Amino acid sequence: MNLILFGPPAAGKGTQAKRLTAERGFVQLSTGDMLRAARKSGSELGVKVAAIMDSGSLVSDDIVIALIEDALAQNKDAPGFIFDGFPRTVAQAEALDAMLAKHGKQIDRVVKLEVDSQKLMDRIAKRFAEEGRADDNPEAYKVRLDAYLAQTAPLVPYYEQQGKMRSIDGMADIDSVSKGIAKSLEV
Ligand code: AMP
Numbered sequence: 001m002n003l004i005l006f007g008p009p010a011a012g013k014g015t016q017a018k019r020l021t022a023e024r025g026f027v028q029l030s031t032g033d034m035l036r037a038a039r040k041s042g043s044e045l046g047v048k049v050a051a052i053m054d055s056g057s058l059v060s061d062d063i064v065i066a067l068i069e070d071a072l073a074q075n076k077d078a079p080g081f082i083f084d085g086f087p088r089t090v091a092q093a094e095a096l097d098a099m100l101a102k103h104g105k106q107i108d109r110v111v112k113l114e115v116d117s118q119k120l121m122d123r124i125a126k127r128f129a130e131e132g133r134a135d136d137n138p139e140a141y142k143v144r145l146d147a148y149l150a151q152t153a154p155l156v157p158y159y160e161q162q163g164k165m166r167s168i169d170g171m172a173d174i175d176s177v178s179k180g181i182a183k184s185l186e187v
Helices: 013-024 031-041 042-057 061-074 088-103 117-133 140-152 157-161 174-186
Strands: 003-005 029-032 081-084 109-113 165-169
Touching: 003 013, 003 174, 013 029, 013 081, 013 174, 031 042, 031 061, 042 140, 061 088, 081 174, 088 157, 109 157, 109 174, 117 140, 117 157, 140 174, 157 165, 165 174
Parallel strands: 003 081, 003 109, 029 081, 109 165
Antiparallel strands: none
């Protein structure tokens, strides 16, 4: 089972991905986490993406596709993957389908966490106060939300046409969202 957790930034994808990893042994592939790790390590890639990430814009497709390609090669025996924050453009989704096909795999389910924008703003303000992530400041967050609407939302019809898209109420408490996801993976 390979699934994509889909939704705007701060919808709760990371939290739910970690739960699924703990419960089912799936491997979480978060391009945001990978890019933050690259920055922390001071690598050439990290230096290259820092300003783009802090502005809230998307880094180039080539960069994130290469990260996922490496991660898939390194985790050949994983019982399943949870893609979190990837794909974010149609080009990334097409590349993902092709990369998985090379390994004899496919995306089985796309679970969209629905959260209204006011709730997202409240969550992000809280996270900014607690963690101080540069791209959680209100200005950068607006750029991230706009990027989601313009570049990532077109993936909804992409996966709907494949019959893989399911929507969950992402405003419920964490346990209820987890239950909703579990149910969406059964059918
Ligand atoms: P996230 O933690 O998933 O919200 O990602 C943080 C930032 O990393 C984003 O605002 C982008 O700048 C960059 N990023 C993460 N994943 C992607 C992706 N799939 N495509 C382009 N940029 C990404």
